[in-house]
Amino acid sequence: MVYTVGEMAKIIGVAPSTLRYYDKEGLLPFVERSGSGIRIFGEQDLNTLSIIHCLKQSGLSIKEIKSFIDMVQQGDETIDERLELFEKRRIILEKQIKEMQNTLKVLDYKCWYYQTAKKEGSTEAVDKMPLSKMPKDIAETKKNFKNFFN
Amino acid sequence: MVYTVGEMAKIIGVAPSTLRYYDKEGLLPFVERSGSGIRIFGEQDLNTLSIIHCLKQSGLSIKEIKSFIDMVQQGDETIDERLELFEKRRIILEKQIKEMQNTLKVLDYKCWYYQTAKKEGSTEAVDKMPLSKMPKDIAETKKNFKNFFN
């Protein structure tokens, strides 16, 4: 099964212009062309594109992804460099996940706050509520993030 | 304890120009001014700034944060709207965290891949390795993401 740029774009849920842009930036050296110059994506390109997605997801810029692809094409002499790249990324991503989990706790608090404000009819009522009357984990979050807008 | 823009910027780890930009965009209506027009940040502004950080972290744009701050200033009539905002964000953030955890697994795989390639001296050796010789969770990831660059 082969696909044109528009078909592939639809499959992976991006705009065709995005794939053309990636190609222009050197991210798709594996994409073949028909005699008349039309891009031809194969089945296995789906996997490759999902790795590109993954690298983007993990915080790499287009340029960094390009340099990774260049390294792959240079072969085994770049193994150390690639290892270093991924180890650094892993650490960064782990930190980001932890930060987002913290953020999620704050959002949980906010949701509870406004649900309660809705029931009570005002934010003031919630502001006056003693910690002892709040759910345990909500009270925990509030202790860390107090005094902000609402 | 009060701080100037430069001091506060240093404390929270951003450039002073960033705080001025936020102020210009209406994100800091709480910041006071000295008689001569110099911004004066108070101790409690630290909390407020950390919530702004949190909202950014959770994916809100500057404009969305601004509109939230406007809602807060409008008072209790916007409780429902604010609740809806946070509930939507919560769902989006949860999905993002899950996606990042998946990405982390792929990075774990990548790290293992290049550590092994380094030991073996080539990526080829790793590519030829049967799933049965890989750590269990690595093999699991490989099954989902196969055939990509390396």
Next chain:
DNA sequence: TATTGACTTAAAGCACACTTTAAGCTGTAT
């Protein structure tokens, strides 16, 4: 064969989140 919709490119445009610049003011230290 003509039309139509999707393909091609280079180049310009856009949105976002800052950052930098320029010109001027403030406040402390010597």
Next chain:
DNA sequence: ATACAGCTTAAAGTGTGCTTTAAGTCAATA
């Protein structure tokens, strides 16, 4: 009093990641 670091503003500039435009080509259908 003067120097100087840090504050102020409006406005212009930057980098990233696309998207849009314009002008043209390709390929399948009526």
